[in-house]
Amino acid sequence: MKQQIRRNLFETNSSSVHSIVITKEPLSNIPKSLCIVRKEFGWENRIYHDIEDRVSYLYTGILECFKNDEQERYINKLIKFLEKLGVEVEIDHDNDSDWYGIDHVYELIDFIKDIFNDEDYLFNYLFSPTSYIMTGNDNEDPNPYDDEVPDNTIYHYIKSN
Numbered sequence: 707m708k709q710q711i712r713r714n715l716f717e718t719n720s721s722s723v724h725s726i727v728i729t730k731e732p733l734s735n736i737p738k739s740l741c742i743v744r745k746e747f748g749w750e751n752r753i754y755h756d757i758e759d760r761v762s763y764l765y766t767g768i769l770e771c772f773k774n775d776e777q778e779r780y781i782n783k784l785i786k787f788l789e790k791l792g793v794e795v796e797i798d799h800d801n802d803s804d805w806y807g808i809d810h811v812y813e814l815i816d817f818i819k820d821i822f823n824d825e826d827y828l829f830n831y832l833f834s835p836t837s838y839i840m841t842g843n844d845n846e847d848p849n850p851y852d853d854e855v856p857d858n859t860i861y862h863y864i865k866s867n
Contacts, residue, residue, distance in 0.1 A: 722842075722843055722866075723865070724809075724839060724842075724864070725864050726831075726839050727840070727859055728837045728860055728861040728862070729855075730826075731858055736791050739794040739795070740796070742761050742797045743800075744806045745762045745763070749842065753838050753840045754838060755838050757833065760837065760838075764818070766807060769807075770812075771815050772818075781797075817863045817865070830861075844866070
């Protein structure tokens with residue numbers, strides 16, 4: 707396959723692009739409970755600001771990137787982290803099917819490992835009110851990798867294929 711570089715990213719046949727921005731901003735309160743659901747995150751142009759969307763994105767990534775013991779280990783780490791903060795966790799297994807997921811999910815493995823290796827990243831990913839996930843594609847503007855991240859950004863991850 708011919709490979710081109712456009713906007714400093716390798717161009718392939720696929721067009722989904724996700725930009726994950728973790729900011730550090732004071733939090734007014736941590737929710738008392740969270741419902742975690744496996745969802746669909748594709749190449750639509752959308753920005754996810756809600757805590758429940760961000761935790762569901764992470765949960766969906768874990769389900770799809772890892773198998774068996776490793777998958778269980780990451781999910782348990784997430785639940786224990788949240789419970790340590792006083793958050794009651796409910797996992798809705800109704801959407802745990804192959805019909806829901808993240809487009810080209812395997813590109814998230816490094817992101818998942820990074821935020822579970824640094825509790826500050828995990829905390830701010832979930833609870834900073836200005837952290838977000840932007841989904842889109844390289845066929846139309848605005849492209850998620852074109853966004854200008856806020857000054858208080860502590861981690862910026864781009865999943866592109």
